[in-house]
Amino acid sequence: RKEVEQDPGPFNVPEGATVAFNCTYSNSASQSFFWYRQDCRKEPKLLMSVYSSGNEDGRFTAQLNRASQYISLLIRDSKLSDSATYLCVVIPNTGGFKTIFGAGTRLFVKA
Amino acid sequence: NAGVTQTPKFRVLKTGQSMTLLCAQDMNHEYMYWYRQDPGMGLRLIHYSVGEGTTAKGEVPDGYNVSRLKKQNFLLGLESAAPSQTSVYFCASSYGEFNQPQHFGDGTRLSIL
Numbered sequence: 768r769k770e771v772e773q774d775p776g777p778f779n780v781p782e783g784a785t786v787a788f789n790c791t792y793s794n795s796a797s798q799s800f801f802w803y804r805q806d807c808r809k810e811p812k813l814l815m816s817v818y819s820s821g822n823e824d825g826r827f828t829a830q831l832n833r834a835s836q837y838i839s840l841l842i843r844d845s846k847l848s849d850s851a852t853y854l855c856v857v858i859p860n861t862g863g864f865k866t867i868f869g870a871g872t873r874l875f876v877k878a
Numbered sequence: 879n880a881g882v883t884q885t886p887k888f889r890v891l892k893t894g895q896s897m898t899l900l901c902a903q904d905m906n907h908e909y910m911y912w913y914r915q916d917p918g919m920g921l922r923l924i925h926y927s928v929g930e931g932t933t934a935k936g937e938v939p940d941g942y943n944v945s946r947l948k949k950q951n952f953l954l955g956l957e958s959a960a961p962s963q964t965s966v967y968f969c970a971s972s973y974g975e976f977n978q979p980q981h982f983g984d985g986t987r988l989s990i991l
Contacts, residue, residue, distance in 0.1 A: 775918075799977045810968055810982035811921070854920070858976060864934065866975060868913075870920035 770794060770867050771857050777873040784845045788872045790855030791837040798860035800838050802829055805852045805871065814840075814853070845876045880904050884969050884983035891959045891990050899954040899986050901969030909972045910952035911936075911980065912944060914965040921968065927952055959990045 772791045780786045800817035815822065817829040817838050828841040838857075842849055852871040859865045882903045891897060901910065912924040923936030925944040933944045941963060943955045952971075956963060966987050970980040 799975075801979050808966075808985075810984045812982070813979045816977075816979065856979075860976065864923075864926055864928075864936075864975060866923075866980070868921040870918070 771855060771869040773853075773855055773869040773872045775870060775872060777875055779875045779877060780845055781877055782845055782847060784876075785841065785843050786845055786874065787839055787841045788853055788855075788874075789837050789839050790857070790869050791835075792857040792867075793836070794857070794859040794865075795833075795836060796859045797836075797857045799856075799858035800829075800831060801856040802827075802838075802840050803854040803856060803868075805854055807851075811854055811868075842874075845874075847876050847878060850874055850876045882969055882971055882981055882983035884967075884986050886986060887984070888987045889989070891956075891988065893959060893961060893990060895959050896955070896957050897959065898956075899967055899969075899988075901952045901954070901971075901983060902950055903952075903969075903971040903981075904950065905971060905981065906949070907971035907973055907981075908949075909974060909978075909980075910946065911970045911972075912942070912952065912954045913968045913970065914938065914963075915968060915985075916965050924954065924967075961990045964988060964990045 802814040803811040804814045805811040821830040855869040911926045913921045927946040930949040969983040972978045972980045
């Protein structure tokens with residue numbers, strides 16, 4: 768089992784739709800979590816951190832489920848500009864450097 | 879408002895040639911990283927540094943060397959380029975590891991013929 772797994776997609780949704788992505792992780796000692804967005808042929812950019820209690824930033828909501836070991840990203844009222852690849856990042860608290868990037872989920876929002 | 883700057887942006891090399899990729903950050907970050915990204919593979923860590931004068935191996939270090947002589951710079955060297963090193967290379971930096979997001983440069987597209 769990979770340490771961090773994401774559904775590669777692609778997810779094809781119409782404008783205005785709500786879409787959710789999950790990211791599962793295998794190390795129960797994981798401590799820090801982030802979602803990044805990467806546009807085609809561009810660098811990854813931080814979208815939001817993921818906090819234990821869940822957090823929201825405009826149309827984006829991130830949640831953490833430690834019992835089932837996954838994080839999620841919910842996008843409401845999708846825009847064409849949301850089309851991108853979404854990467855999850857998991858950092859275990861196991862000593863040494865262990866930041867792990869997921870391979871990403873591709874999202875296409877269509878008019 | 880530079881953040882993380884990578885040079886060059888594009889490069890084509892012949893097999894066996896050497897080159898150095900430069901990464902510079904102006905955020906006073908302690909940690910710096912070099913990743914490569916290949917289609918379908920996601921980001922893979924090559925080397926990283928937790929402070930000036932320190933370096934450590936990541937997931938895929940073979941064929942690469944790094945140096946961190948100054949806090950703001952992190953250099954990635956290819957001593958003898960191979961076609962398998964054709965990739966997009968990203969540099970990133972952060973204040974630390976836990977709870978600290980990484981900030982990326984805009985990448986170097988490297989082709990080895």
